[in-house]
Amino acid sequence: MLARDWYYTQRRRLGLDSAVASIYDRHDDSDLRARAALKMLGVQRGWRVADIGCGNGVLATEAALIGAEVDAIDISPAMLALADIYARDRKAVVRTQPAGLLSFAYEPNSYDLIVSEFTLHHLPDFWKAVALSRIYNALKPGANFYLRDIVFVSMPDGTERDVEGWADFSIKNHDFDRDSVVTHMRDEYSTFGWVIERMLTDVGFQIVSVDYHAPLHGTYLLRKPKAGEQS
Numbered sequence: 001m002l003a004r005d006w007y008y009t010q011r012r013r014l015g016l017d018s019a020v021a022s023i024y025d026r027h028d029d030s031d032l033r034a035r036a037a038l039k040m041l042g043v044q045r046g047w048r049v050a051d052i053g054c055g056n057g058v059l060a061t062e063a064a065l066i067g068a069e070v071d072a073i074d075i076s077p078a079m080l081a082l083a084d085i086y087a088r089d090r091k092a093v094v095r096t097q098p099a100g101l102l103s104f105a106y107e108p109n110s111y112d113l114i115v116s117e118f119t120l121h122h123l124p125d126f127w128k129a130v131a132l133s134r135i136y137n138a139l140k141p142g143a144n145f146y147l148r149d150i151v152f153v154s155m156p157d158g159t160e161r162d163v164e165g166w167a168d169f170s171i172k173n174h175d176f177d178r179d180s181v182v183t184h185m186r187d188e189y190s191t192f193g194w195v196i197e198r199m200l201t202d203v204g205f206q207i208v209s210v211d212y213h214a215p216l217h218g219t220y221l222l223r224k225p226k227a228g229e230q231s
């Protein structure tokens with residue numbers, strides 16, 4: 001058995017845990033947006049759904065209210081505590097799991113849907129691919145993976161030119177201050193959209209749709225092919 005002392009430490013950023021959780025302890029229209037996404041994804045009563053990097057648990061709660069069996073997974077205990085409270089306040093049954101993209105427990109071929117929003121960029125690229133492969137294995141054949149993240153919609157030679165534009169856009173449209181954009185660029189692991197697409201297809205996913213609707217946002221709808229189908 002490998003000691004796995006080379007395995008990536010997902011909890012290395014946990015010093016920021018409570019601070020980040022406090023930002024997420026707020027009320028906005030995220031429940032409406034989650035409901036719309038779950039409707040688009042066709043979630044049904046009885047489906048097994050996982051939200052990995054569930055944050056304050058809004059989407060997980062909305063899926064549970066539809067009647068899905070939901071695993072709300074996050075590396076941060078502070079976030080999971082918020083998710084628990086959020087679900088309980090709405091009388092939704094959500095199973096929380098304190099684990100990360102690289103460590104969440106799963107039965108192979110067991111989920112009807114996995115969602116991960118704005119979480120994958122916490123991992124360097126090698127580990128992103130490992131995480132995507134675990135998600136692929138956890139899904140039932142024919143099931144979907146809905147991935148949203150902060151990605152660079154650019155080619156490498158445009159980066160210098162584009163960064164300030166991205167910062168301006170994020171400040172104007174998402175209420176972020178310049179510091180948080182700069183910190184993201186410097187200290188987190190967002191990567192190019194085309195790198196993510198290559199990882200997804202190499203892992204075996206079929207790309208149903210890709211939408212780069214804002215300079216730093218990628219939304220990917222993926223499908224795990226059934227046996228005998230081409231990936």
Ligand SMILES: C[S@@+](CC[C@H](N)C(=O)[O-])C[C@H]1O[C@@H](n2cnc3c(N)ncnc32)[C@H](O)[C@@H]1O
Pocket residue numbers: 010052053054055056073074075076079099100101102116117118119122123
């Ligand atoms: C930016 S928040 C997004 C939360 C939620 N998905 C949303 O869209 O509102 C990122 C979340 O990912 C969690 N996270 C960070 N690294 C993770 C990892 N390796 N595995 C799982 N969750 C992680 C953080 O604790 C945080 O709750």
